[in-house]
Amino acid sequence: MANINRERRAEIGREKRARTRGQLIAAAKALFSKRRWDSVTIDEVVQEAGVAKGTFYSHFIDLDELATAVADELIDTFDDLIQPERLSMSDPLLRIAFGCDAFFEQSLSDRSWASLATRMAASHHVIGQTVRVRLSRDLRDALENARQPELTLDLGVEVVFGIILQVAAAIGEGRLDDGDRPDAVRCTLAAIGVGRRDAASIVARLARVRSPFRSTS
Numbered sequence: 547m548a549n550i551n552r553e554r555r556a557e558i559g560r561e562k563r564a565r566t567r568g569q570l571i572a573a574a575k576a577l578f579s580k581r582r583w584d585s586v587t588i589d590e591v592v593q594e595a596g597v598a599k600g601t602f603y604s605h606f607i608d609l610d611e612l613a614t615a616v617a618d619e620l621i622d623t624f625d626d627l628i629q630p631e632r633l634s635m636s637d638p639l640l641r642i643a644f645g646c647d648a649f650f651e652q653s654l655s656d657r658s659w660a661s662l663a664t665r666m667a668a669s670h671h672v673i674g675q676t677v678r679v680r681l682s683r684d685l686r687d688a689l690e691n692a693r694q695p696e697l698t699l700d701l702g703v704e705v706v707f708g709i710i711l712q713v714a715a716a717i718g719e720g721r722l723d724d725g726d727r728p729d730a731v732r733c734t735l736a737a738i739g740v741g742r743r744d745a746a747s748i749v750a751r752l753a754r755v756r757s758p759f760r761s762t763s
Contacts, residue, residue: 567605567615569595574616583613583662617666618673620659624652625677631755632680638687639740642706643752645681646734649710650727653717660718664711678703685738702738709734728753 573594577586588609592599606612628648635641653660667673685702697705713730716722722730728749735745 563605566597566601569597570602570605570612571615571619574612575620578613578616578662579658582658583616584609613662614666614673617663620663621667621674622676624649625680629680635755637748638684639735639744639748640751640755641684642681642688642738643731643735643748644755645677645684646706646710646713647727647731647752649714650717650730651724653714654724654727657718657720660714664715664718667711668715674707678707681706688738697739705737706734709737 570591573591574583574586577583577590577594586609588599588602591609591612592602602612606615625645628645632641632644635644653664663673682699682703685706686699689697689699689702709730713722713726731749731752732742732745735748736742740748
């Protein structure tokens with residue numbers, strides 16, 4: 547009897563599970579792009595994914611958990627997109643401003659994306675961990691010469707991330723538009739101790755920066 551490579555069998559099982567999970571997330575993204583996520587049913591998701599309904603429950607507890615996974619992927623995928631250009635900037639405050647502005651612009655270009663991402667992020671701390679880690683690095687560099695030393699790194703991350711979510715949510719609801727972006731970035735910088743003149747200078751520099759997703763417009 548041939549020896550069975552248990553490690554390889556386990557690896558195949560993990561790969562298959564990851565593919566199935568990916569199918570469910572992709573199916574949900576396709577459906578969410580057409581209408582509000584909370585109007586989509588599990589039956590529709592499994593039909594779109596081409597899997598059995600029982601398979602859904604081996605990966606997600608309910609539709610809310612699936613929507614959370616979709617939102618997390620949307621946020622991380624977008625942050626990966628802007629990361630190369632952000633890293634090309636030597637000023638950590640400009641990197642922070644750029645990240646904020648990019649998320650606001652993406653929210654304006656796809657309000658349903660903003661609504662899903664911000665609603666899930668607001669209720670699930672696990673979402674946006676990659677963004678938080680990258681923001682933490684930039685903020686750590688910025689706080690080394692901060693005029694507001696009482697602002698801790700953890701508090702600063704929560705402040706910036708919280709403002710991003712609130713502004714993006716308002717954009718998703720149609721309460722803010724493109725004209726509010728510069729002020730939103732300035733307010734974010736002010737919240738971490740950047741003076742009015744310095745914040746205005748950073749926003750002016752930001753206006754001259756072209757991101758990959760803007761350069762083709």
